[in-house]
Amino acid sequence: MNRLLKMTCLAIFLALNASGCLMLGPDYRTPTAPSQEEWLEAGDPLLETAAPVTPEWWQGAFHDPALDRFVAAALSQNLSLRSAGLRVLQARQQLMIAIGNQYPQQQQISGNGGKEGFLSSSANEFYDLGFNLTWEADVWGRFRRQIESASAALDASVASYDGVMVSLIADVARTYLLIRTTQQRLAVAQKNLLLQQESVRITTAKFDAGEVSALDVDQAQTLLYTTKASVAAQELTLRQLTNSLAILLGKPPYDMGSQLGGVKSIPAVTPEIAVGMPQDLIRRRPDIRLAERQLAAQSAQIGFAVTDLYPQLGLGGTIGSSVPSTRGQYFPDLFNADNIGYSAFGFFEWNIFNYGRLRNNVRLQDAAFQQLLEDYRQTVLQAQGEVENAIIAFLKTRQQLESFQLAEAAARRAYDISSEQYQDGLVDFNTVLNTLRTLFAQQEQLVVTQGTVATNMVEVYRALGGGWEIRKDQEPLDLIPEDTREEMLERTDYWDGTFR
Numbered sequence: 001m002n003r004l005l006k007m008t009c010l011a012i013f014l015a016l017n018a019s020g021c022l023m024l025g026p027d028y029r030t031p032t033a034p035s036q037e038e039w040l041e042a043g044d045p046l047l048e049t050a051a052p053v054t055p056e057w058w059q060g061a062f063h064d065p066a067l068d069r070f071v072a073a074a075l076s077q078n079l080s081l082r083s084a085g086l087r088v089l090q091a092r093q094q095l096m097i098a099i100g101n102q103y104p105q106q107q108q109i110s111g112n113g114g115k116e117g118f119l120s121s122s123a124n125e126f127y128d129l130g131f132n133l134t135w136e137a138d139v140w141g142r143f144r145r146q147i148e149s150a151s152a153a154l155d156a157s158v159a160s161y162d163g164v165m166v167s168l169i170a171d172v173a174r175t176y177l178l179i180r181t182t183q184q185r186l187a188v189a190q191k192n193l194l195l196q197q198e199s200v201r202i203t204t205a206k207f208d209a210g211e212v213s214a215l216d217v218d219q220a221q222t223l224l225y226t227t228k229a230s231v232a233a234q235e236l237t238l239r240q241l242t243n244s245l246a247i248l249l250g251k252p253p254y255d256m257g258s259q260l261g262g263v264k265s266i267p268a269v270t271p272e273i274a275v276g277m278p279q280d281l282i283r284r285r286p287d288i289r290l291a292e293r294q295l296a297a298q299s300a301q302i303g304f305a306v307t308d309l310y311p312q313l314g315l316g317g318t319i320g321s322s323v324p325s326t327r328g329q330y331f332p333d334l335f336n337a338d339n340i341g342y343s344a345f346g347f348f349e350w351n352i353f354n355y356g357r358l359r360n361n362v363r364l365q366d367a368a369f370q371q372l373l374e375d376y377r378q379t380v381l382q383a384q385g386e387v388e389n390a391i392i393a394f395l396k397t398r399q400q401l402e403s404f405q406l407a408e409a410a411a412r413r414a415y416d417i418s419s420e421q422y423q424d425g426l427v428d429f430n431t432v433l434n435t436l437r438t439l440f441a442q443q444e445q446l447v448v449t450q451g452t453v454a455t456n457m458v459e460v461y462r463a464l465g466g467g468w469e470i471r472k473d474q475e476p477l478d479l480i481p482e483d484t485r486e487e488m489l490e491r492t493d494y495w496d497g498t499f500r
Contacts, residue, residue: 023141024310025303028148028296031373033380036278041391046398051274053284055469057461058173062267062454066260067176070245074172075165075470076481077250084157084164085479091150091157092476098150102143104135130320137314142307149300154476156293161479162468163286168248170462174455175245181451182238183263188447189231192440195415196224199436202422203429216429223436266450269457271398275391275464281383285465288383291376298369305362311350318343386463394456401453404446411435411442 042049054060059068075081111129138144203216242260243253282288319342321335351358415435421427461467471479477498480488488495 025306028299033377036384040388046271048272048274049277052276053274053464053466057466061270061457064267070176071169071172073249074168078168079250081164081168082484084161088157088161088476088479091154095150095154098146102138104133108132128322132318134316135314136312139313140307140310145300145303149297152293152297156290159286159290159293165468166286166465169467170458172248173458175241177451177454179241180266182234184266184447185444186234188443189227193227196227200224219433266454269454273460278384285383286468288379291379295372295376298372302365302369305365308358311348313348316345390460390463394460397453397456401449404449408442408446411439415439
């Protein structure tokens with residue numbers, strides 16, 4: 001028996017010494033993914049592939065102080081971004097829990113005291129005080145795999161935060177540009193209302209003079225009222241866009257007239273774009289980094305599942321004191337050395353009859369890893385496709401803009417000529433009506449295209465994953481705004497010291 005006990009203790013000693021050296025399961029290696037050598041439109045002079053994407057791209061692209069203020073306000077107030085920051089904080093706490101699992105898993109102080117006896121005699125008092133501890137040794141890397149997984153999950157939550165930030169900046173910029181576009185569409189409609197009102201006046205005067213029939217007046221009024229209806233539609237769109245912008249700023253809908261500074265033109269777009277190389281996407285786009293970190297976290301789960309196939313080894317012990325009054329001892333005697341006892345032991349557990357279930361769990365975790373690997377590769381492909389689509393959309397709408405500018409100028413000249421000829425009786429009113437309609441359509445199309453060029457540039461930078469770099473490697477706790485920290489500290493003091 002003594003020999004068996006010595007061998008058991010020796011085995012546990014060796015196992016504890018081996019703890020921290022052995023790691024079961026596959027070690028994670030960063031995966032490869034198909035990537036193109038250069039962008040399809042790399043030869044276009046507007047694309048700069050040598051320079052990296054500018055973090056504050058909206059400032060260099062549009063040079064609009066109002067837009068800069070809206071982006072800054074959204075970054076400090078947007079609730080979705082705050083939620084993403086709190087998810088980072090949760091992932092950090094999960095990592096701290098995983099780190100804590102390396103240390104004694106069970107630590108407990110217990111005690112009790114009371115009286116017992118019969119009604120016919122005096123009661124006896126008894127007191128007990130004890131402390132026990134159990135520690136499972138990390139022989140096979142079980143707990144270290146949990147830390148590895150939790151650490152990768154924390155990185156994934158930071159990448160997710162970056163993704164929310166990229167989308168937020170792009171959404172604010174796009175909504176702002178759509179507001180300016182709608183303002184200009186309203187301005188175009190109102191200018192055309194003046195032209196159409198003048199057309200109604202002229203046709204009415206000619207009808208009263210007996211020069212034309214009532215048909216000309218009715219046609220002119222039809223166009224006028226149709227344009228008035230379009231004004232109402234644009235006003236509706238403008239209100240909805242300002243409401244959306246307010247929500248992006250973390251506020252309920254409110255009158256944003258003063259912040260917008262009234263009606264202004266669509267910001268001019270700086271034509272050149274720094275897009276970098278396709279390979280840069282893997283390091284820059286948050287969704288790609290998120291997919292890669294999720295893959296790393298799952299890889300560690302395979303190793304954790306493998307450790308279930310091996311015995312769990314550990315140490316434990318108890319120390320305590322117990323005194324009954326029947327021995328003439330009372331509560332103070334708990335701390336006498338003669339009453340204190342202890343025990344120490346080693347243990348192991350091995351689920352040898354559950355191997356089928358445990359092996360299937362290893363397969364399950366490996367299959368989940370392979371799925372995430374394919375998802376990662378798909379994310380890389382999808383990202384390259386989104387950038388290519390955004391680039392070509394920006395370049396082609398710029399070409400369209402040049403053509404629409406020429407078309408609008410021609411439509412204006414055509415209206416001026418037809419209006420003069422109608423008043424001189426050289427053409428009928430259908431000619432004037434057609435030129436009025438064409439002028440309105442061309443002017444609105446020109447404004448819409450100007451807005452589309454601007455929003456397409458936003459989509460290029462969104463696809464490139466630009467903007468999150470302004471975080472500048474802040475710690476996860478720095479992502480929590482001050483007012484949110486105060487709210488959490490008021491609810492529970494367990495955060496005390498965490499935010500210091």
